[in-house]
Amino acid sequence: MITTFGERMRSLMTKRGLSLRKLAATVHYDLGYLSKVSRDLKPPSNAMARALDEALAADGELIALAPVRSRLWRPAGIITSEDEERLTLAVERPVSVDQNVLDALATVLAGQRRLEDAIGPAALAIPIGAQLAQLTVMLRETTGPQRERFGRIVAEWTCYVGWLYAAVREDAQAYNYLGRAEELADEFGDGTIAAIATSFRGYPARQQGRHRAVVRASSAALATPGGHPSQRIFDLLQAALGYAALGEREHARGLLDDAANRAADAPEPPPAIYWYTPSFFQLYTGMVLGHLGEYRDATDLLRAGIAGVPADQRGAEWMREYEDALTFAQDRA
Secondary structure: OOOOHHHHHHHHHHHHOOOHHHHHHHHOOOHHHHHHHHOOOOOOOHHHHHHHHHHOOOOOHHHHHOOOHHHOOOHHHOOOHHHHHHHHHHHHOHHHOOHHHHHHHHHHHHHHHHHHHHHOOOOOHHHHHHHHHHHHHHHHHOOOOOHHHHHHHHHHHHHHHHHHHHHOOOHHHHHHHHHHHHHHHHHOOOHHHHHHHHHHOHHHHHHOOOHHHHHHHHHHHHOOOOOOHHHHHHHHHHHHHHHHHOOOHHHHHHHHHHHHHHHOOOOOOOHHHOOOOHHHHHHHHHHHHHHOOOHHHHHHHHHHHHHHOOHHHOOOHHHHHHHHHHHHHHHHO
């Protein structure tokens, strides 16, 4: 179970019998700010984390959960020190959100998606969630011509946090964030992110063996106005997998054919779904064919897809599912 700083702080307060007001008096911090920290709306400073850890007898647990402010926006050196300073200032003064700040945020988010391929989702859910908590507060306080683009970035960030929780099987958290992402995407007119968030609901449903829910998520994503063509190809494949698992072969086969026809002329996917490439579609098609019992064709497609995946993605956690599908198909071919 992934725990945030605020969640663990509240748990320890209950355990120690401390109210927020009494804790604020003990650590000598502003009650309002401490309340936001307890709800993960603001990150604690290093000094606050140490003070709370001592006051709540957490034995270093809160210190370990606290995001390191100096690295909050610069994971693995994704952005420059100048951009990091610009983002830090924007947190304190949302009125300073401008085009440069938004460009820096887009760079951070794209870089973190790639970072997940290298280190896995579990290490990123909490720190990226902490970033999102700050961005959500900033969005509420931001006005002016940049607010619409900022809202779209926050929608995408929320969608990504939803995916991270889905990937580590914190399904309730995943559905919560994905629902919020859909609402934000609708508010700021981003059909692509709305479709992605809706589609991502199919992943935990598939892991739970709820194949009708997989078909529903895919169908809803396909019906979302403004979805990217690459997203639509994936949702045809995801729906095909749901129907295959339900034993509806003809329906699954028709969706596979539709996806293949669309993939022939598919444009480059946007950064939010950068992995939706021809090789990835081969992987997913191979997995569907495995469910249909067409093991030889499944083996060929899964091998080709794995060979075509870029080197920096081959060690990603999400690749294991396709490697397992290849082993399964090979053993039965």
